[in-house]
Amino acid sequence: MKETKAWYVNGFVGILLIAILAAGAAWKAIMEKEIFLPIVFGLAAVVLASGITIVQPNQAKVIIFFGKYLGSIRDSGLFLTVPLTIHKTVSLRVRNFNSAKLKVNDVEGNPIEIAAVVVFKVIDSAKAIFDVDNYEQFVEIQSETAIRHVATKYPYDTFENEEITLRGNADVVSDVLAKELQERLNVAGVEVIEARLTHLAYSTEIASAMLQRQQAAAILAARKKIVEGAVSMAKMAIEQLDKEGGLQLDEERKANMVNNLMVAIISDRGAQPVINTGTLY
Numbered sequence: 001m002k003e004t005k006a007w008y009v010n011g012f013v014g015i016l017l018i019a020i021l022a023a024g025a026a027w028k029a030i031m032e033k034e035i036f037l038p039i040v041f042g043l044a045a046v047v048l049a050s051g052i053t054i055v056q057p058n059q060a061k062v063i064i065f066f067g068k069y070l071g072s073i074r075d076s077g078l079f080l081t082v083p084l085t086i087h088k089t090v091s092l093r094v095r096n097f098n099s100a101k102l103k104v105n106d107v108e109g110n111p112i113e114i115a116a117v118v119v120f121k122v123i124d125s126a127k128a129i130f131d132v133d134n135y136e137q138f139v140e141i142q143s144e145t146a147i148r149h150v151a152t153k154y155p156y157d158t159f160e161n162e163e164i165t166l167r168g169n170a171d172v173v174s175d176v177l178a179k180e181l182q183e184r185l186n187v188a189g190v191e192v193i194e195a196r197l198t199h200l201a202y203s204t205e206i207a208s209a210m211l212q213r214q215q216a217a218a219i220l221a222a223r224k225k226i227v228e229g230a231v232s233m234a235k236m237a238i239e240q241l242d243k244e245g246g247l248q249l250d251e252e253r254k255a256n257m258v259n260n261l262m263v264a265i266i267s268d269r270g271a272q273p274v275i276n277t278g279t280l281y
Helices: 011-030 036-049 125-130 135-151 170-188 204-244 251-266
Strands: 008-010 052-055 059-065 068-073 077-081 086-091 095-098 102-105 111-122 190-202
Touching: 008 011, 011 036, 011 052, 011 077, 052 059, 059 125, 068 077, 068 125, 086 125, 095 135, 102 135, 111 135, 111 170, 125 170, 135 170, 135 190, 170 190
Parallel strands: none
Antiparallel strands: 008 077, 052 077, 059 068, 059 086, 095 111, 102 111, 111 190
């Protein structure tokens, strides 16, 4: 099914014709005392009135004639279309769907909670009416299905930044979600404008353990940076002493100085100086 344009004319023309038929029926019945022509004119006016329809802005009217799709009216206003037809209204406005918090397992099997908002609109009124039972309910069910499927394709977090994760690559995950959802909703004539994650967290039963893991990973990363800085500073100190030549150190004294610098820089607590009154040997 594909949307086509229905036949219609200005609705005020139809109202004028209905008024003429009604006036003619009244004239024949009152002035000329006829029965047959007033009945014919009255039935014609009623049949013509069945083709009058009003279309609001950002709406479409789907015209159905005894089970056959005749087309859709997208222009807003008062119109006269084919009489004895059914006029179904389809909203073309942009709408949001906020999914509930879904509990799923990520690709590593960790239970997580995830939710998203989907911004969509109908672009084909015929598909929305005829190809699915209820396109609004169809959007809701398919959105939750797509969210669950995308959540199972990626880990929540790897702590190593080596692959796409739900927490670290929200934009990429949202793009994948929008693309997959669009493929699912094409059959309903719906366009996905945007899909974004609104909630992402570990489930309560593992949240505490995962928090400790995140804290440990952060501590290790910080320690790595501190060690790298300490090695660089010790190297700079040795090179500076050798360059100035004011103090000659043998290899053992260099090693001892590097050891003291590393301890002073890396230690969590303030270093306590030890005064050496003798010699290293």
